[in-house]
Amino acid sequence: MADLALSAPAAPAQRTLVKGRPRRRGAKPTWQPYLFVAPFMVLFAGLYLVPICYAIFQALYSNHSSGLGLGVSTTAFVGISNFTSVFTSGTFWSGIERVIIFGAVQIPVMMVLALVLALLLDTGLVRLRRFFRFAMFLPYAVPGVIAAILWAFLYFPSLSPLVPLIHHIPGAHGFNFLGQGTVLWSIANIVTWEWTGYDMLIYIAALQAVPVELYEAARVEGASERQIAFRVKLPLIAPAVGMSALFSIIGTLQLFNEPTILRSLTPSVTSTYTPNMYAYSAAFADNNYHLAAAVAVSLAAITFVFSFLLLGFLAKRRALQ
Amino acid sequence: MTALLQSGRPATQGSRHRNTFHLLPKDKVRRTTVPGMAVVLLLAIYFLFPVYWLLISSFKSSSELFSTSGFLPGPHFALFSNLAHLFTYDGSVYLYWIGATVLYALVGGGAATLFAAMAGYSFAKYQFRGRGAMFAVIIGGVLVPVTALALPLYLMFHDLSLVNTVWSVLLPSMVSPFGVYLARIYANRGVSDELLDAARVDGAGELTIFARVGFRLMAPALVTIFLFQFVAVWNNFFLPLIMLTNSHLYPIALGLYGWDSQTQYAGAPPFLYSVVITGALVAIIPLVVAFTLLQRYWSGGLALGSVKG
Numbered sequence: 078m079a080d081l082a083l084s085a086p087a088a089p090a091q092r093t094l095v096k097g098r099p100r101r102r103g104a105k106p107t108w109q110p111y112l113f114v115a116p117f118m119v120l121f122a123g124l125y126l127v128p129i130c131y132a133i134f135q136a137l138y139s140n141h142s143s144g145l146g147l148g149v150s151t152t153a154f155v156g157i158s159n160f161t162s163v164f165t166s167g168t169f170w171s172g173i174e175r176v177i178i179f180g181a182v183q184i185p186v187m188m189v190l191a192l193v194l195a196l197l198l199d200t201g202l203v204r205l206r207r208f209f210r211f212a213m214f215l216p217y218a219v220p221g222v223i224a225a226i227l228w229a230f231l232y233f234p235s236l237s238p239l240v241p242l243i244h245h246i247p248g249a250h251g252f253n254f255l256g257q258g259t260v261l262w263s264i265a266n267i268v269t270w271e272w273t274g275y276d277m278l279i280y281i282a283a284l285q286a287v288p289v290e291l292y293e294a295a296r297v298e299g300a301s302e303r304q305i306a307f308r309v310k311l312p313l314i315a316p317a318v319g320m321s322a323l324f325s326i327i328g329t330l331q332l333f334n335e336p337t338i339l340r341s342l343t344p345s346v347t348s349t350y351t352p353n354m355y356a357y358s359a360a361f362a363d364n365n366y367h368l369a370a371a372v373a374v375s376l377a378a379i380t381f382v383f384s385f386l387l388l389g390f391l392a393k394r395r396a397l398q
Numbered sequence: 399m400t401a402l403l404q405s406g407r408p409a410t411q412g413s414r415h416r417n418t419f420h421l422l423p424k425d426k427v428r429r430t431t432v433p434g435m436a437v438v439l440l441l442a443i444y445f446l447f448p449v450y451w452l453l454i455s456s457f458k459s460s461s462e463l464f465s466t467s468g469f470l471p472g473p474h475f476a477l478f479s480n481l482a483h484l485f486t487y488d489g490s491v492y493l494y495w496i497g498a499t500v501l502y503a504l505v506g507g508g509a510a511t512l513f514a515a516m517a518g519y520s521f522a523k524y525q526f527r528g529r530g531a532m533f534a535v536i537i538g539g540v541l542v543p544v545t546a547l548a549l550p551l552y553l554m555f556h557d558l559s560l561v562n563t564v565w566s567v568l569l570p571s572m573v574s575p576f577g578v579y580l581a582r583i584y585a586n587r588g589v590s591d592e593l594l595d596a597a598r599v600d601g602a603g604e605l606t607i608f609a610r611v612g613f614r615l616m617a618p619a620l621v622t623i624f625l626f627q628f629v630a631v632w633n634n635f636f637l638p639l640i641m642l643t644n645s646h647l648y649p650i651a652l653g654l655y656g657w658d659s660q661t662q663y664a665g666a667p668p669f670l671y672s673v674v675i676t677g678a679l680v681a682i683i684p685l686v687v688a689f690t691l692l693q694r695y696w697s698g699g700l701a702l703g704s705v706k707g
Contacts, residue, residue, distance in 0.1 A: 106524060109604035113520035114532065117513040120573045125539050125547060132550035194441060197434050211690070212442040215449060218685040220633040222651035223678045226658050227448050230455075230675070238451070238468020274445060323541075331543040334635050341659040353543075353636075360549055361640070369549055377546040384541045 129377070135370035136160065159371035169372060172352040173330075173379065175261065180329035183265040188322065191273050195280035196306045210281070213274040221271055225338040228267045233342060255343035264335045272328075276321045283317035284310055319391040323384060330380050333357070352376045449682075456480060456679045460672045480676040483669050491645055491653065492677060499632060499649040499681075501564070506571025507628035514574050515620050518581020519612045523594065533582070539575035544636070552640045566641035567649070571631045577623040584619040585612065621695035625688065632685060650681045 139155040163169050194213055198206050216224060232254035234240050243252050254263045287310065295305050333353040340346040348362065349355040352372060360369035455463060458472035459479070466472045484492055520526075521533050551570060555561045560569075589612050597607045613620075631649075638652045645653065654677050661670045 106604045107526075110520045110524035110526040110529070112605075113516040113524075113608065117517035117573070117578060118532065120513065120569070121536065121539060121575065124551065124570050124573050125542065125575070126535075128547045128550035128554060129542070131554055132546070135550065135553060190441065193437065197438055209438055209442055212446050214689070215686065216445055218629070218689050219449070219682045220629075220651045220685070222633065222635045222655055223681055224448075226654060226674065226678060227452055229658070230671075231448060231451065235464060236468070236671070270445065270448065327541060327543060331546070338655060338658065341662050356549060357636075357640075360552075366549075366553060370553075373546045373549045377543055380543050380546070381541060 129374075132370045132374050135367055136374050139367045140365070155367075159367050160375065162368065163371045163375050168349045168355055169352060169375065172349060172355050176329055176332050176351055179261055179265055179332065180326060182262075183268055184322065184325045184329060186265075187269045187273050187325065188276060188318065190269070191276035191280060191321075192311075192318070194273070194277045195284060196310065198277075199281055199284045199310070200302055200306065210278070213277055215274065216271050217275045217278075219271070221334050222338060224271050225267050225335045228263070228270070229339055229342055232263055232339075255339065255345060257345045260339060260343060260345040264332070264339065267335045268329075268332075272325070276325075279317050279321055280314055283314040287313050315394075316391075319387070323387055326383050326387060327380055330376065330383065452675060452679050452682075456672075456676045458672070460669045463671055463675075476672070477676070480669075480672045481680075483673050484676045484680065487667075487670075487673050488645075488657075491648075492650075492680075494646045495648050495650045495653040496680075498564075498647050499651075502567050502571055502634070502649055503628045503631040506568055506631045507624050509572040510574040510577055510627045511620055511624040513572065514577030514581045514623055515613060515616055516608070517578045518583075519585045519589070519608060519616065521578070521582045522585035523589065523591070523612070533578075536575045536578050540579065548637050548640050551637075555641065561641055562643050562647070564647060567634065567638050567647070570637060571627070571634070574623065574627050574630075577627060580623055581616065581620070584616045588619060589615045618695050621692055625692060625695075628688070629685060650677070654678060654681065 136159050137154060137156060138152050139159060140150045141153055198210055219227070231237050231239055234253070237254075240252070240254070243249050246252075253259060291309060291313075292305055295309050300308070331353050332351045336346045336350045336354060340348070340350070347354075348358040353376065356369045356372035356376065359365050359372055451468060454471045455468075457475060457477045457480075458466065459474055459476040462472040462474065462476070517536075521529060547570075552561065555566050560566050593611060593615075594607055597611055602610070633651060634649060635651050635655070638647075638649050639655075642648055642652070645656070648656070654674055657670060657677070658674050660666050661674060
């Protein structure tokens with residue numbers, strides 16, 4: 078056993094003999110912890126840390142083509158000028174504004190739905206709990222892109238069974254899921270459909286970790302089911318709710334798949350509809366990798382700001398309690 | 399930072415009432431209320447309807463897609479001819495997509511789980527220099543938008559000639575910072591120090607202890623990490639969209655996106671709608687089966703990850 082032989086000299090002080098064998102209890106392993114983290118850390122460094130640094134580096138350069146644009150193009154250091162063009166361009170900010178409006182509506186709606194479902198399915202107010210839990214969670218098993226394709230069919234006037242139905246509603250005759258004003262909320266519907274069940278399951282899992290005795294105590298003291306739900310359960314699963322809010326915010330800021338798929342159906346979704354789509358089209362439609370890197374870095378920075386604001390808010394709330 | 403992500407609720411809270419109230423029904427009260435049931439039913443219809451539509455549409459022929467009601471099954475059974483179209487269209491490329499997706503999801507998910515388990519175990523069970531700093535950086539990694547990494551990764555892989563290879567999708571799939579976070583919780587709660595010390599007294603090396611004791615005790619919870627990484631890779635779209643141009647290496651989602659865009663072109667074959675719909679159904683079946691079969695494991699793992707640190 079190679080590791081035994083290697084680790085033995087590392088802690089000579091503890092080497093007292095017990096039944097003729099070196100006593101290892103309390104011996105501090107020296108190199109093994111690093112060995113265990115090594116595979117992850119190597120990949121993490123190579124695929125997370127290096128790309129972030131590389132993106133920042135790329136964002137500080139720019140391509141200049143000499144002559145008529147047909148000659149050799151040279152890469153030159155341009156400082157923060159890529160960032161200034163990102164931050165002064167209306168494109169980037171209109172994308173950010175769009176995803177913020179989207180998140181301000183979609184995230185609360187989804188979280189309230191998930192919470193209501195979790196509380197209903199947890200209190201046993203509802204029969205067939207296992208079936209309903211499965212039904213709500215099913216969309217999570219549908220890949221996001223396929224969910225978007227699926228909903229795109231349900232939005233597409235000539236295929237959709239829903240559109241004719243809606244057109245029967247008075248005043249909704251010309252309703253179009255893919256119109257200029259509606260498409261953002263059609264995207265919000267896809268995201269809500271995909272992720273509500275996942276959030277619900279996290280809340281249910283958190284609720285099940287609450288000891289039953291806690292409810293029983295509240296019940297004995299005369300609390301109603303509703304009071305138990307709001308006064309006992311909700312505060313106890315607040316950390317789980319905070320975590321899901323965090324992941325929703327990160328996910329919303331990098332919105333890409335759903336609008337990209339709807340884009341083939343409607344001109345209402347432009348190629349720079351969200352910040353990520355802007356980065357993608359800068360890189361692959363305009364071949365301006367340096368600008369794309371600046372967009373990606375700016376978006377990551379904004380994501381970090383939002384994440385830390387939320388984490389700070391959650392920490393403050395916990396401190397007050 | 400780590401403290402913020404973990405809940406500090408003591409595990410013993412509430413348990414002092416255990417003996418006083420043990421006569422009350424142990425299971426929660428079962429009472430059906432009409433409004434509660436109505437809300438759940440309505441939402442169940444909302445969540446199930448698109449999948450129901452996909453199912454009945456996969457059984458319809460292309461012309462029936464447009465001519466019959468979208469709420470009811472069609473008059474003819476066209477599933478087999480749709481499947482035949484799906485598996486032969488475009489030089490049977492769908493079969494390659496299945497193979498590629500399974501490869502990315504199984505190998506990527508498996509490697510990510512193993513690496514996360516090792517790292518999480520190490521963070522939970524050893525004191526070592528740099529432990530706190532490393533873990534903080536990893537938690538920071540959870541917050542980094544994956545799509546923000548994809549562009550610089552493309553540029554790096556381009557320089558390394560890895561673009562448009564299996565590795566360009568597989569390597570990034572092997573890293574799961576959130577998996578490390580979960581694995582650390584699992585190791586903290588599921589693997590006792592006494593057991594590890596006992597193994598050490600018996601003369602087992604640290605690697606043996608991890609393989610024979612730590613990993614086995616963590617295994618049920620690791621199913622959660624595997625499953626969620628498996629789904630994340632199966633769903634991966636942005637990364638392969640950027641990295642791959644060889645359509646034989648596409649994961650199903652990216653391939654179907656291509657076909658779906660083609661349905662809007664003039665001159666697209668009339669059966670293409672059915673091909674996309676049937677392809678979508680075939681793509682979700684493995685995930686639904688995996689989640690159903692493994693429910694016992696992942697619901698437990700989710701509970702551990704979401705409430706306690």
